[in-house]
Amino acid sequence: METIVRGLKPLEGRTIVRAVVVDGKLRPSLSGMRLPREIRRVRRRGKYIVFSLDRGFLVFHLRMTGQLVLEGSPADGARAVFVLDEGFLSFRDRRRLATAEYSRELRLELGPEPLKDLSWLPGALKASRRPIKLWLMDQRNIAGIGNIYAAEILFSAGIDPRRPANSLRSGEVRRLMEAIPAVLEAAIAHRGTTFSDYRDASGSPGGFQKLLRVYQRAGEPCPRCGTPIQRVELGGRGTYFCPRCQK
């Protein structure tokens, strides 16, 4: 989302003159948005993409397969198209789980950003017995960590994803506090992770998938010790880790 938002920055100062919803079954709720509206600011909050308009907010969540592509013409297969004073913003989504919503007030119930100060983390972890991976993925605790990066962060920190959050020792918490920004910044440096649908705002795939060390690598040797990467299910999500390096 960070990579996409950076690519959408040119929208600041542009005006939405028309919104064409092609797919009625889509889940955008744009009712109440009167046009034209000026886009004042484009930013990310957790995994949400937020447009601050001259009146109200346009909030996107791309879920698994959503795309926001900024081009000179509407993209093929777009489920909705925002016609701008210059250019077109196309909203695509193969699985139709993504959302686009206009609201007068912005209220997102999200924890702190993972790329800012994390000194609050040790205290917060002590308050939960949930498996650390589920804790990291709970957006109310810390915003923006999904299934891929949770796996990579825990590998980097050498922590078993099933461990209760409050069981981490201080050295492990310290490693976690280093791993969170390290993994996310590396992923941003490579412009995101593409398996099938992820594209940035100009339609380009990311490159971080080549650098994943455990995610979707069940049975392959751990890059650190050679032990086969294991897949278990945690909270209904595929969870990849090295049983030897992650204790």
Next chain:
DNA sequence: TAACACCTGTTC
């Protein structure tokens, strides 16, 4: 806190 719902597509 777990299961399921929302959707569709790909791969085994």
Next chain:
DNA sequence: GAACAGGTGTTA
């Protein structure tokens, strides 16, 4: 035909 997929919101 079954399993799996970058996520979250609701229900039991």
